[in-house]
Amino acid sequence: MKADLFQAPDYYQIDDLLTEEHKLIRDAARDWVKKEVSPIIEQHAQEATFPKHLLVGLASIGAFGPTIPEAYGGVGLDYISYGLLMQEIERGDSGLRSTASVQSSLVMHPINTYGSEEQKQKYLPKLATGELMGCFGLTEPDHGSNPSGMNSKIVDKGDHYLLNGAKMWISNAPFADIAVVWAKDENGRIKGMIVERSMEGFSTPETHNKWSLRTSATGELIFNDVKVPKENILPGKDGLGAPLGCLDSARYGIAWGAIGAAMDCYDTALRYAKERIQFGKPIAATQLQQKKLAEMITEITKAQLLALRLGQLKNEGRATTAQISMAKRNNVSMALNIAREARQVLGAMGITGDYSIMRHMMNLESVVTYEGTHDIHLLITGMDITGHSAFK
Ligand SMILES: Cc1cc2nc3c(=O)[nH]c(=O)nc-3n(C[C@H](O)[C@H](O)[C@H](O)COP(=O)(O)OP(=O)(O)OC[C@H]3O[C@@H](n4cnc5c(N)ncnc54)[C@H](O)[C@@H]3O)c2cc1C
Numbered sequence: 180m181k182a183d184l185f186q187a188p189d190y191y192q193i194d195d196l197l198t199e200e201h202k203l204i205r206d207a208a209r210d211w212v213k214k215e216v217s218p219i220i221e222q223h224a225q226e227a228t229f230p231k232h233l234l235v236g237l238a239s240i241g242a243f244g245p246t247i248p249e250a251y252g253g254v255g256l257d258y259i260s261y262g263l264l265m266q267e268i269e270r271g272d273s274g275l276r277s278t279a280s281v282q283s284s285l286v287m288h289p290i291n292t293y294g295s296e297e298q299k300q301k302y303l304p305k306l307a308t309g310e311l312m313g314c315f316g317l318t319e320p321d322h323g324s325n326p327s328g329m330n331s332k333i334v335d336k337g338d339h340y341l342l343n344g345a346k347m348w349i350s351n352a353p354f355a356d357i358a359v360v361w362a363k364d365e366n367g368r369i370k371g372m373i374v375e376r377s378m379e380g381f382s383t384p385e386t387h388n389k390w391s392l393r394t395s396a397t398g399e400l401i402f403n404d405v406k407v408p409k410e411n412i413l414p415g416k417d418g419l420g421a422p423l424g425c426l427d428s429a430r431y432g433i434a435w436g437a438i439g440a441a442m443d444c445y446d447t448a449l450r451y452a453k454e455r456i457q458f459g460k461p462i463a464a465t466q467l468q469q470k471k472l473a474e475m476i477t478e479i480t481k482a483q484l485l486a487l488r489l490g491q492l493k494n495e496g497r498a499t500t501a502q503i504s505m506a507k508r509n510n511v512s513m514a515l516n517i518a519r520e521a522r523q524v525l526g527a528m529g530i531t532g533d534y535s536i537m538r539h540m541m542n543l544e545s546v547v548t549y550e551g552t553h554d555i556h557l558l559i560t561g562m563d564i565t566g567h568s569a570f571k
Contacts, residue, residue, distance in 0.1 A: 286313030
């Protein structure tokens, strides 16, 4: 892997719209990624191993529960800070950002928002330091885009529920200490619960042979007559809206994270194009490569502005699910297109692990699929503007 010479593009001086605190948090994360992530991440991707030693550093930059109140061990930051953290981490690697997103938005967020006081005190401070790691089980083998059809079930047994079922494609599952799991009760109502690794009948086999998100550990959650104490049920909200609320938070972070991957691809391609001489001149001096680079910076700038405005709305409690869908869909698709174009700018070198572009490109194939596919987010926008659901 080449030395990390990353210089963040800011074509519209968007930095001027950030507070000093935003910039401090962003710059600390950027430095950490340069120092700790860039030198080792390619090898982990090549070997498909999760860089577990980075968990301490992720916690130290505030990546676990940045918006969670300080009283529960969080950092109490606003949503723009959260977005900037996800941007910087994904600039390093989408797999690492996935770990942080799951911990913050899909584990800490539901416990903070729907959990009891006891659950918050028991789990949140340890999740904030990375002493406990979590995963989020919604997707099932037969229910991906349509989680409302889930088959996982809980049956009331007096002082506990008996949980049976299976989840798949679960980020962090192979090493998570706890899982926030969604299952239906006898009345078909979806409930969230905290399942601990030590519970009998619970196993998490790892999913191998991924060509994407190779630094992120993915697995299944298998529940075979798992006794879940009643105090582990999230009491604050049930129904499909509860897990979808978590996805809103995670998708928001992804909308920012994808900008990080795109910035890294653009910056790498720009530097390479200026240095690579063909036909006696830098390839950056050719119209075709300039078209690619000019379109990249245009799309990045639009995505930055979209994310920032969404962050303002989120800070004010006004960001809608449909607005978040639009930003997730647009920004991930933008990043994937930029990765594909940037890889071509590097010619044959673009397919090697000497540069980060191909890794970003493969990672983004998962990012465009998880947390609602590209198609599903389009349907959410379509439903929002027409008032007609085209899902069924
Ligand atoms: C690396 C990775 C990590 C993941 N991590 C997690 C996790 O931590 N927790 C978790 O719960 N899940 C996780 N997921 C699962 C992810 O959220 C699902 O893969 C995603 O929701 C899509 O579901 P599916 O793969 O079953 O595709 P399907 O739902 O089977 O969709 C297949 C195709 O059909 C299209 N489609 C579906 N319905 C419609 C429709 N009505 N109209 C038009 N087109 C449609 C989709 O857009 C897609 O192109 C992860 C996935 C990956 C790849």
